[in-house]
Amino acid sequence: MVATEHAHDQAGRLENIPQQPLHQIDTPFEKATFGMGCFWGCDSLFGATKGVLRTRVGYAGGSTESPAYKKMGDHTEVIEIDYDPQTISYNDLLDLFWNNHEYGLTTRMKRQYMSLILYHNEQQRQIAEASRAEEQVKRAPEQIITEIAPAGPFYPAENYHQKYRLQGHTDLAKGIGLTPDLLHTSHVAARLNGYLIGVSGLKQFEDEADLLGLSKDQVQYVREYVIQNEGGGIFC
Numbered sequence: 001m002v003a004t005e006h007a008h009d010q011a012g013r014l015e016n017i018p019q020q021p022l023h024q025i026d027t028p029f030e031k032a033t034f035g036m037g038c039f040w041g042c043d044s045l046f047g048a049t050k051g052v053l054r055t056r057v058g059y060a061g062g063s064t065e066s067p068a069y070k071k072m073g074d075h076t077e078v079i080e081i082d083y084d085p086q087t088i089s090y091n092d093l094l095d096l097f098w099n100n101h102e103y104g105l106t107t108r109m110k111r112q113y114m115s116l117i118l119y120h121n122e123q124q125r126q127i128a129e130a131s132r133a134e135e136q137v138k139r140a141p142e143q144i145i146t147e148i149a150p151a152g153p154f155y156p157a158e159n160y161h162q163k164y165r166l167q168g169h170t171d172l173a174k175g176i177g178l179t180p181d182l183l184h185t186s187h188v189a190a191r192l193n194g195y196l197i198g199v200s201g202l203k204q205f206e207d208e209a210d211l212l213g214l215s216k217d218q219v220q221y222v223r224e225y226v227i228q229n230e231g232g233g234i235f236c
């Protein structure tokens, strides 16, 4: 079952409300990988987007061995997204990609922050190429510098970069039982990492809050941040 879908019984009550924080989701998924500036911001952006199951940030697109934040070599900061294609399309993800670059689409940045689409199959390649061509028409005469390349190895970033905004809320992170492994795989962590900075807004949060397996207090805590930060955009 998709995280954002749920069954109602005859009285309209929600069924299958999880009793524990919803870390694991077994929905079939596809992967998308994007570089769009500092990866903290896009981890929040995609993490709270409908149809996204999990995210992790890391280094990819280059050739140097074992990159790390302090020795990134020719790699780029990227986000790897597991998404449910029944709920969100690759094109929808690309819309978010084009419209949320921290440093824009036409300013040449060092490779660490370059605009990059790493495709996972031929279909993604074609959709990405067509999408860039369309976007270029919209932005002309400015020249989009986004590169499109096949996805090679992905090197997960250090734990402190994962779900960066959520990790700033120590009690909440502890309260949902976040472990180093779960930082890379948890559904609820990805959602909260976005909601805390207002991504996707209050309406969507209220619609799915019950399905994340949080306590009443945790929901109320996050709700206050959603209200405060909705519309504020992503940042690093």
Ligand code: MHO
Residues within 6 Å of the ligand: 038, 039, 040, 077, 161, 236
């Ligand atoms: N300006 C940010 C960049 C972080 S990043 C993950 C900093 O505080 O270092 O590139």
